[in-house]
Amino acid sequence: MMDGSVNDMTAPVIECRSLWKVFGDRADEAMKAVLQDDLAKEEVLQRFGCVVGVRDASFSVREGEIFCIMGLSGSGKSTLIRHVNRLIEPTAGDVLIEGINIGELGSKALREVRASKIGMVFQNMGLMPHRTVRENVAFALEVRGMARTERFAIAERAIATVDLAGWEDRYPDELSGGMQQRVGLARAIAADPHILLMDEPFSALDPLIRRQLQTQFMELAAHMKKTTLFITHDLDEAIRIGDRIAVMKDGEFVQVGTPEQIVTEPADEYVADFVAGISKLHLVTAARIMEPLDAYQSRNGPIDLTGSLRARPDDLLNRLADLSIETDAPLAIEDDGKVIGVVTKKALIRGIQGRSRDDEGGLPNGG
Amino acid sequence: MADDKSFSLLDPFQTVDLGLADWADGIKGWATAHRSAIQPLKRAVNDAIMSIEHALQAVPPMIIIAILVLLAWQIGGRRVAIIVGVSLFALGLLDPTAWGLAMTTLAIVTSSVLVCIAIGLPLGILAAKSDRFQAAIRPVLDTMQTIPAFVYLVPVVMLVGIGNVSGVIVTIVFALPPLVRLTSLGIRGVDASVVEAARAYGANPLQILFKVELPLATPTIMAGVNQTIMLALSMVVIASMIAVKGLGNEVLRAMGRLDAGKAIVGGLGIVLLAIVLDRITQGVAQTGRERGHRHWWQGGPVGLIAKMFGR
Numbered sequence: 112m113m114d115g116s117v118n119d120m121t122a123p124v125i126e127c128r129s130l131w132k133v134f135g136d137r138a139d140e141a142m143k144a145v146l147q148d149d150l151a152k153e154e155v156l157q158r159f160g161c162v163v164g165v166r167d168a169s170f171s172v173r174e175g176e177i178f179c180i181m182g183l184s185g186s187g188k189s190t191l192i193r194h195v196n197r198l199i200e201p202t203a204g205d206v207l208i209e210g211i212n213i214g215e216l217g218s219k220a221l222r223e224v225r226a227s228k229i230g231m232v233f234q235n236m237g238l239m240p241h242r243t244v245r246e247n248v249a250f251a252l253e254v255r256g257m258a259r260t261e262r263f264a265i266a267e268r269a270i271a272t273v274d275l276a277g278w279e280d281r282y283p284d285e286l287s288g289g290m291q292q293r294v295g296l297a298r299a300i301a302a303d304p305h306i307l308l309m310d311e312p313f314s315a316l317d318p319l320i321r322r323q324l325q326t327q328f329m330e331l332a333a334h335m336k337k338t339t340l341f342i343t344h345d346l347d348e349a350i351r352i353g354d355r356i357a358v359m360k361d362g363e364f365v366q367v368g369t370p371e372q373i374v375t376e377p378a379d380e381y382v383a384d385f386v387a388g389i390s391k392l393h394l395v396t397a398a399r400i401m402e403p404l405d406a407y408q409s410r411n412g413p414i415d416l417t418g419s420l421r422a423r424p425d426d427l428l429n430r431l432a433d434l435s436i437e438t439d440a441p442l443a444i445e446d447d448g449k450v451i452g453v454v455t456k457k458a459l460i461r462g463i464q465g466r467s468r469d470d471e472g473g474l475p476n477g478g
Numbered sequence: 479m480a481d482d483k484s485f486s487l488l489d490p491f492q493t494v495d496l497g498l499a500d501w502a503d504g505i506k507g508w509a510t511a512h513r514s515a516i517q518p519l520k521r522a523v524n525d526a527i528m529s530i531e532h533a534l535q536a537v538p539p540m541i542i543i544a545i546l547v548l549l550a551w552q553i554g555g556r557r558v559a560i561i562v563g564v565s566l567f568a569l570g571l572l573d574p575t576a577w578g579l580a581m582t583t584l585a586i587v588t589s590s591v592l593v594c595i596a597i598g599l600p601l602g603i604l605a606a607k608s609d610r611f612q613a614a615i616r617p618v619l620d621t622m623q624t625i626p627a628f629v630y631l632v633p634v635v636m637l638v639g640i641g642n643v644s645g646v647i648v649t650i651v652f653a654l655p656p657l658v659r660l661t662s663l664g665i666r667g668v669d670a671s672v673v674e675a676a677r678a679y680g681a682n683p684l685q686i687l688f689k690v691e692l693p694l695a696t697p698t699i700m701a702g703v704n705q706t707i708m709l710a711l712s713m714v715v716i717a718s719m720i721a722v723k724g725l726g727n728e729v730l731r732a733m734g735r736l737d738a739g740k741a742i743v744g745g746l747g748i749v750l751l752a753i754v755l756d757r758i759t760q761g762v763a764q765t766g767r768e769r770g771h772r773h774w775w776q777g778g779p780v781g782l783i784a785k786m787f788g789r
Contacts, residue, residue: 196678218682226680237675241693251679253689298679308678 123171124338130168130204132190135161142202152361164190166362175336179353181343187362188342192310196229226255230299234311236291238283244294245279251302269301289320307339346385358382391428391465398424400462401444401452416443428462435459509637520643527642531585539577552778554761562754569750573743580747583714583724590649590710598654602661619655627716635720645722649713656705664698665691700763711752
């Protein structure tokens with residue numbers, strides 16, 4: 112089991128326990144063989160003609176948390192998210208929504224969970240072209256049998272939340288891509304679900320609109336405290352939005368951690384490759400790159416730091432860079448009024464490069 | 479079955495006789511024997527057809543033209559309304575008897591198409607949902623469309639007797655297939671991501687069918703209805719052989735007497751009726767937005783009245 116859990120007393124809102132999905136006619140047979148012999152993806156395909164979509168995925172998402180699953184296309188992330196509202200049946204493993212095992216629900220109870228507890232946003236929007244924006248947004252409420260005036264009133268509030276007031280009577284094809292996805296978002300929040308499933312919601316949009324929508328989504332998420340599972344193939348997006356990130360490859364979780372952990376301590380080459388191009392300026396803190404004062408002094412002899420500029424351990428590299436421009440002396444890192452470490456120019460530059468403090472320019476290893 | 483022909487591997491068919499024709503002929507006997515059982519049903523259907531015809535005959539032609547033109551304007555726009563109006567006038571001017579005959583034919587075609595929709599739509603939905611049903615029904619539909627009408631004309635007449643009801647049955651056999659096919663095609667062609675979204679928001683299968691699949695498949699289904707109407711009209715002459723009245727009967731009688739003039743009247747009448755029905759049903763397949771207004775009630779005569787009252 113990948114260690115994605117966090118020491119937190121609140122019960123997880125979404126929990127997946129060793130979830131497997133094998134596609135193909137001989138899925139059950141293949142599943143047994145995989146569990147017995149720990150077959151690799153290629154072997155399963157060769158011997159059973161089955162594709163392993165999700166391989167032993169376990170994770171839990173706490174109340175109000177945004178959990179990003181990052182992976183390239185074909186890594187199984189879209190398959191995985193569809194297990195959470197059981198659009199896809201798992202081959203093995205369980206999914207729990209607020210403690211309820213949704214694999215055990217009857218079809219009626221399952222539909223009730225989908226309509227009231229989970230909102231979903233799709234990469235290709237999935238809006239109904241024959242319905243107006245208002246009718247689209249009110250769909251989950253309509254399905255539950257809510258009266259017309261009531262559901263339209265709620266839908267209009269949701270539409271206003273995503274800044275689309277005035278567009279209620281339009282049809283989806285009259286809207287731009289960014290606006291359509293905002294309708295998708297309004298539809299997801301209209302029924303006021305606890306959980307949002309975001310399946311690459313912004314991937315199909317151009318970069319500027321994507322950034323705007325990310326910002327808007329983050330404001331909404333912070334405001335509404337929805338527990339969110341967010342799928343993306345864009346690490347930048349995952350880092351911007353996610354409280355925690357799971358990196359997925361070939362249906363398996365490679366690493367689960369906070370954005371800073373992923374960027375500074377990549378678990379393997381695959382993650383390191385991804386992280387290589389990511390700017391560390393807004394992610395890495397002084398605490399991570401500083402040399403402890405004792406170690407510095409034992410190496411370089413006593414140092415007088417009375418004149419040097421001060422920073423705090425949780426200051427980001429970007430701030431350290433600003434300070435460092437002002438002086439040639441090392442920066443003093445101060446916690447509770449006591450100097451605890453030193454950041455030299457070299458350490459800072461190495462930190463920005465994503466290399467270790469004493470690295471002389473060899474292999475990047477991020478630490 | 480003379481014995482002078484011995485069995486040959488190269489041409490086995492000369493000597494093997496499975497008696498299929500005799501067996502099929504037995505259907506005729508079975509049909510005749512069960513005739514009485516079918517009679518009450520026949521009477522009910524015939525009454526329904528006759529009441530449609532009486533209604534169409536009772537309304538003065540100019541009023542029917544007005545209704546159809548307004549309907550065409552609402553459904554298909556101004557251009558379609560003009561085509562429908564001109565066609566109906568031409569139909570009436572063909573011959574003093576032409577209008578009455580056309581209404582009789584219209585009644586038969588309407589009955590046939592209504593029954594086709596009642597049968598074809600559910601079958602099409604079933605075929606869209608089940609690959610096995612689709613595979614099973616395909617050869618049946620192929621047969622219905624290609625087998626010559628004369629083949630099933632006789633058993634139907636033996637079972638039901640001549641008249642309108644047999645005419646409707648024979649027409650349905652020929653006109654039903656495209657509706658089933660296109661309903662299935664339309665539903666299968668609905669964007670899977672929209673259906674998935676509906677599922678994700680808790681819609682049940684019936685809600686998905688009525689709120690998502692059928693509305694989005696409507697243009698294709700209407701193309702099927704349009705084809706069914708056209709095929710029903712093309713059966714009018716054959717149906718007249720079993721004593722169905724109307725334009726088809728004119729053509730049949732004219733053929734018997736080599737009366738080219740009467741044949742033209744009947745034939746053109748059928749063509750003009752086909753144009754009217756085709757244009758109106760094609761208009762249904764097109765959404766109002768393709769013609770530049772947002773809702774159906776914002777265009778056509780209804781839109782005009784709404785505008786006049788300042789909505």
